[in-house]
Amino acid sequence: MLTKLEGHYSFDFDCLDDMLRYCQDNNPTGKWIDGPSSRRRATDFHKLPGGGKSSWKDTVNSGSNGWPEGRERFNGKVMEAAARCTSHSKRQALTVEQAGFMPLVPLYASGAPAYMLNFGEGSQQADTIVRLQVDLCAAAGHPSERIINWGSALCVLIDSLENSGKSVEVAGVMAVETVNGGKVQTVTANTVIKPAGQSLDIDRMAFALAHPCYLRRLFFALVESVPETHTGYSSGYGACRKPTPKHGVKTISGVNANRDAADCLDTAIERVERIYNGD
DSSP states (O other): EEEEEEEEEEESSSSSSHHHHHHHHHHGGGGGGOTTTTOOOOOOOOOOOOBBEEEEHHHHHHHHHHHHHHHHHHHHHHHHHHHHHHHHSSOOOOESSOOOOOOOOHHHHTSSSOOOOOTTTTOOGGGGEEEEEEOOOOOTTSSSHHHHHHHHHHHHHHHHHHHHOOOOEEEEEEEEEEETTEEEEEEEEEEEEEOSSSSSOOHHHHHHHHHHHIIIIHHHHHHHHHHHGGGHHSOOOOOOOOOOOTTEEEEOGGGOOOOOTTTTHHHHHHHHHHHHHHH
């Protein structure tokens, strides 16, 4: 999960549950014990829509069970975006056959001879998988509302792509750096939030992409778990770094690069679509 290489610390998680488990099993170390931001009393830094604030316990619970309150913010926007996606790509026709890419458990349990979901005639299977990495890092000066708007726009894009017949793989990336003794020190977390082919759990997606405490509690907890980060990060959690581009993966930039659009959900949705389409 954690790789250390000459001042560079990289977390890689195959799923959100693995990240949550690591954060709960690894307590703050050394200097972080006295005042870790991940576990501190909720402030405006952890503010949610409606005026509530998310504690450490609240954050872990939302990560495990999803954040329906976040999903409710963008529910009405998804079908509009899906219509735009469908207008640019052919919707997949799905059929139930004896061979396919995903089993339908109820049919299998009933003894039906055909229980596998497959792409129907005329579908373009090679074009159905979309791989995204999204930048979830946000500087301390961003209000929670801006983070929530941008993350909600990401959810709308992903949900609309799935509704238009594509299978989306989503990796969330958070990366920071600081200078320690004249040397650059980095901490990066890469978490697979949704593998390709997996059904979309939109409530958990809303938590990972739009909940401000995914960064401000869980990522901070990762930094606090690494003893070597004490000196370089003792007065903060570093400056945000952009994700490293990957071949065959579309990168969606984060709120730092799009603060002008993220103050309003509608403009955030428009900007995220433009980034995805390469405009």
